[in-house]
Amino acid sequence: MAEKLKESSIILDDDGTVSHNEAVATTDMGEEELAFMASFGDEQKKALLRKIDIRLIPFLSFLYLISYLDRANIGNANIEGLSEDLGLSGTQYNICLAIFFVPYILLEIPANMILKKFDRPSTWIAIMTSTWGLVLLCTGFVKSYAGLAVTRVLLGVTEAGFFPGAILIVTSWYSWNEVGVRIALFYTSSALAGAFSGLLAFLIAKMDGIGGYEGWRWIFLLEGGASLLIGLVCPFVLIDTPRHSKWLTDDEKRYLILRKQIEDGGRERAARGDKMSSKVIVSALLDWKIYLQALIALSNTIPNYGLKFTMPQIMKNMGYTSANAQLLTIPPYFLGACSAYVSARFADRYKWRMPSIVGPQLLVIVGFAISFAYAGDIKHRIAECYFAISVACIGLYPIIPSANAWNSNNLAGPAKRAIGIGLLGTFASAGGLGGSFIYIQEESPWYTTGFSVSLGIAVIGLLSALFLDFALWRINKSNEKMTVEEIHAKYTEQELADMGDNSPLFKYRL
Known part of the structure; x- marks a missing residue:
């Protein structure tokens, strides 16, 4: 054999x-x-995947839930009186939303480069989680707009490396056709965070006045303290690399290491591709595929963050109290979590990422189109508007997992994957910067800018996914015209290795 x-x-x-x-x-x-x-038999593979899934995905998902909860809970705190108590005026609240993303965007690639230097990734994740928990604790004590702005900047600094780092960790454990559903599983935590934040804020807000602190302060204090403690246990719970996992047998470790080397074109190419160099960085920065994926990501994160920061207020505009508005945000996020998982299962099973982006984008377009039509009369169109928000959430949450899986599938070598994943995360996070400003309070309840921008960017994302799928298919067809022998006759092994995913031997995964 x-x-x-x-x-x-x-x-x-x-x-x-x-x-x-x-x-x-x-x-x-x-x-x-x-x-x-x-x-290495099929039953061994299934048993091995189950072992990894049980040890990695639940805790990674929990950490991402905490991460997303801690960055988005400002929306819940706001309808509990944050803006009024701190005397925020004009666009100051929007600035506090947006300023988080400035360091978050700038530091995602450097954070992944740092993660590559850690022999045990759990140490780096623990440092980030504990420090953002400490920052959130400090947010509970701020007395002014300036204090809130400073803590939001620091939160962006400390959270910047988590999402791209988590993606990189997943790709180090799973084969290319296994990563989609795993990324979706932990990304659904962002949807569950939206649901959970509403319930948690509803309960915490009842502590208003205890210890002399307002209810919105308790949101930051309790959630920040929890993150600080969770960060301290990370090194003992989060698994590192196959090489350092004592719970794996020697054969299982060997299988995981060898299959990643084979996916990267062999031991020598994998070793070359693992070295962080200026050539690798430039290759990632000039990769046109990543920029198309960036458009797809932006088409998701701009409307997603905008909606997440504003949904409690939209529910309040329907005529509900703050408490009920918090609770009504739960079902749309839960539906979004379910759709992300189902879509990823479809994409992994059929080995085709584009439909799991285009289909959900169509739902996003439908959801925001209905919202755009009826938001001005929201108190008399509660059913239509609530349905529209739910449809939009069902469409929004499958897109980022699919884009990240598609992106990581087509980056050759561990080093370029680290840069490419960080670069895509940078653009995706820039959507949070834009999303912070599209829902303008003075436009309530119409939110003309918010709904129209969300509609337009969703169309751009849909077209980008269709074009990328077609372009990769054409390149594969062109490369298939040459045999392996003809390619080796034309290029040296060094030249092929240096080409990375531009090599005619590399087959793009659709």
């Missing part, structure tokens, strides 16, 4: 097995290693 495998190009097939494939040539894997990969 190994001898036959070695005669041709080798990658992991869609089900994780080793097979012939003329898209990728692996030339430096030994006969014994190939035989070992071929002998």
Whole structure:
């Protein structure tokens, strides 16, 4: 078996097995290693994935829920009196929303580069979680607009590396066709955070006056304290790399390490691709695929963040009390979480990412179109507006997991993946900056800017996904015209390695 495998190009097939494939040539894997990969049975693979899923995904999801809760709870605090108590006027509240994203955007790529230097990623995640919890605690004591702005900046600094770091950790454990649903599982935490924040804020706000603190302060104090404690336990709960996992057998460690090397084109190419260099950084910064993915991401995060920061107020505009408005935000977010998971299962099963972006984008367009039509008469159109918000959430939450999985699938080498994932995260986070300003309080309840911008950017994202899918398909078809032998005759092994995912041997995953 190994001898036959070695005669041709080798990658992991869609089900994780080793097979012939003329898209990728692996030339430096030994006969014994190939035989070992071929002998690793289906039941062993399923059992191994279950072990990883149980140890990694639940805690990573919980951490992302905490992360998202801690950055978005300002919306819940606001309808409990934050703006009034701090004397915020004009666009000062919007500025406090937006200023969080300035350091968050600037530091995502550097944070992933730092993470690459940590032998144990859990240490870096623990540092971030504890420090943003401490910052949130401080937010509970602010007395002015300036104090709130400073803590929002510091929160952006401390949270910047978590999401791209989590994506990078997932890609280090799973094969390309396994990452989509895992990213979706922990990303659904952002939707659940929206639901949970409403319920939590509803309960915490009842502490108004205890200890002389307003209810909105208790939101920051309790949630910040919880994050600080959770960060301290991270190194003991979050798993690191296969190489450092004592709960894996030697064969399981070997299988996980070898299959990532095979996916990256062999041991030598994987080793070269693991080195952070100026060439790798430039390659990522000039990669046109990442910028199309950035448009897809922005088409999601601009309306998503805008809606998340404003939804409690939209519910209040329907005529509900602050308490009921907090609770009414829960069902749309829960539906969004369910749709993200179902969509990712579809994409991983059929090995096709584009439909899991375009389909949800159509729902986003429908949801915001209905909202745009009826928001001005929201008190008399409660059913239509609530339905529209729910449809928009169902469409919004599958898009970022699909875009991140699609992006990481088509970046060759660990180092470029780290930069590329961070770069996409940077653009996605820039959507939060834009989303902070599109829902203007003076336009309430129409929110003309918010709903129209959300509609327009959703259309751009849909078109970007269609174009990217078509472009990658055309490149694959063009590369297939040359045989592996012809490619090796034309290029040296060094040239092919330097090309990375631009190599004619690299097959783009649609």
